[in-house]
Amino acid sequence: MIEPRATKVLVIGYVWPEPRSSAASGHVMQILDVFLDQGWDITFSSPAGFGEQRADLTALGIDEVPIELNNSSFDAFISELAPDIVLFDQFMMEEQFGWRVEKHCPDALRVLESCDLQSLRLGRHQRLKERLKASDDNNDFNELFAPAAREEFEHMADTDLAKREIASFYRCDLTLMVSEVEVELLVEQFRFPRNLLHWCPLMVDVPSRASVPxxxxxxxxxxxxxxxxxxxxxxxxxxxxxxxxxxxxxxxxxxxxxxxxxxxxxxxxxxxxxxxxxxxxxxxxxxxxxxxxxxxxxxxxxxxxxxxxxxxxxxxxxxxxxxxxxxxxxxxxxxxxxxxxxxxxxxxxxxxxxxxxxxxxxxxxxxxxxxxxxxRKTVHGPALIQRLVDCQQNLANIRRDNFTGSMLRHHQHKSTQYMAQWIEAKNRLNQE
CATH class of the missing domain: 3.40.50.2000 (Glycogen Phosphorylase B;)
Known part of the structure; x- marks a missing residue:
């Protein structure tokens, strides 16, 4: 009897994880840990340089493969790897590599890990700047902390970042969200399909030992x-x-x-x-x-x-x-x-x-x-695995029902592909 092979996962990281430096990297490591518990075969790639505090993924049994932006070497790499699931860590990686994944591994489940809704963070930053500019009072921020959901939407909707970010969510088969508030903002204000989102907060083992008194x-x-x-x-x-x-x-x-x-x-x-x-x-x-x-x-x-x-x-x-x-x-x-x-x-x-x-x-x-x-990791880890398995089993229906995502992939990926190929050709000429 032939043993079924382990699920292959490719994670494309914006950076190499530094869990001791940021919560975003910590969440990525928690997701990787859940995958490892399943016995899945994981490869982690990133176009970023190695940071000072990066995690040693190889010690965990995860393959590390550096990749380059605007370079067709990625095409050969992913074709040979043939992953079942591709996880983009932050939407910028989907923008850069999504079209290549779709072209060379069309049947791979495409998942986006969103550490936070970046366009929401940008909108709130802008509101703070406006508040500080309008008043020298550095004490009372009641109004700043009490916006309605519609006000949040209005500060986000016209920004380039929101359009890029949410378009990327549409182009994926599933997006992982750490915040239920952000899920509701996307669904209620942006009318984003709820079935394309999955709530996946930070996942930890609850300590049983006593704390320092x-x-x-x-x-x-x-x-x-x-x-x-x-x-x-x-x-x-x-x-x-x-x-x-x-x-x-x-x-x-x-x-x-x-x-x-x-x-x-x-x-x-x-x-x-x-x-x-x-x-x-x-x-x-x-x-x-x-x-x-x-x-x-x-x-x-x-x-x-x-x-x-x-x-x-x-x-x-x-x-x-x-x-x-x-x-x-x-x-x-x-x-x-x-x-x-x-x-x-x-x-x-x-x-x-x-x-x-x-x-x-x-x-x-x-x-x-x-x-x-x-x-609790023991709750959210299995829920994440079950959602990914369900998506794999229903992938054709998910993509058929997500016409907006299909349309966005058609237009954005074509333009990104041509730009990437132009940059690669230009770089090649400069090296000759």
Whole structure:
């Protein structure tokens, strides 16, 4: 009897995963882990250079194959590999390689992993800029944090990024979304077909061990990749408005800020006299999170769900954030800390959590409950596999019913193909 071969998966990454640097890479690694649990044969490719903190995929049994943009060598590579599933990590990779995948492996299931809705993040960033330009008040952001879904749509709909991003979703057979809020925005406002989306949040193993106790912890913590604009803005808001209010109440308070790819403009904010410590990259993010008493995530814009807050819950560390930080993360469950809308409110709740052990323990317990109810790998991993298998079995019907996607592939892929071939020919001439 011939044994059936393992499902072949090709993941085309925008970057090589750096799970210790970003939540987006962490989510990709979680998906890869789910595939490995199935015994699937995985190849990871990316046109990006190797980053400083990239994961060692080969140690996990995953093949690493660098690829190039606008180079027909990819055609021979994917034809020989013949994957059953191709996962694009971020829509830009579908734009670049989607037409090649369709041409050489037309029967492969095409899946897009969306770490967040980038056009939503851009729209919110623009609203923040408008708000800051209109007022010098760096404290109260109630209006910023209370837009209706229609207002979100109106800030996104006319942007080139939204048109590119959502067109890419249509061209795929399935798009993985980490945020239920973003699913509803796409379905209700953009009229995107719900059957082409799958909710796949961060997936973790709920810890059974005891967390570091309250008495053995100290200081406040902020953590986040500095290349991610919402994180940099959060640090600026901490420095200018929130941290001075905390120091008024706790004069000796210390804030440790960690983040990958720390730029000079961030290290310039380092000021031990003010208890404001820019610590660069954390070798072990969970270790520094476990030693902190309060995690602070003052996000004034952003999208998706927040890896730093999931990490805080894993470590039993209460957090203070904003409606942007808490969005799509807790449904009806109690928040493991506080959700605030102004610098003063943020500072007051952070101080209360820092000083009040009873409140701190309640927040920690809420975090454990939330992890178990919404982020268990044992729930979302099998659900993801089942959805992919169902899509494979119904692929012809999915594509037939998605005429908009077929139309977009016809027009966009033709133009992308001709542009890529022109660039490749030009590069060849330049090398001769």
């Amino acid at each position: 309250f008495e053995d912890r100290a200081h406040f913590l902020h953590i986040g990749n500095f290349r991610h604009a919402p994180n940099w803005d959060a640090v600026l808001w901490l420095k200018s408005a929130i941290w001075p209010l905390i120091r008024e109440q706790i004069p000796g308070a210390q804030l440790h800020i960690y983040g990958a790819y720390t730029p000079p403009k961030a290290t310039a904010l380092h000021n031990p006299a003010q208890g404001f410590h820019v610590m660069n990259w954390a070798e072990d993010a969970l270790q520094v999170m476990s030693s902190a008493r309060v995690c602070m995530a003052p996000l004034r814009f952003g999208a998706g769900i927040k890896g730093k807050i999931v990490d805080a819950m894993l470590c039993g560390t209460p957090n203070v954030t904003t409606p942007v930080g808490a969005e799509a993360m807790h449904d009806q469950e109690a928040w493991p800390g506080a959700v605030t809308r102004s610098a003063r409110e943020f500072a007051d709740h952070a101080v209360q959590l820092h000083n009040d052990k009873t409140r701190w323990l309640d927040a920690q317990a809420h975090g454990k409950t939330l992890l178990a109810s919404r982020y």
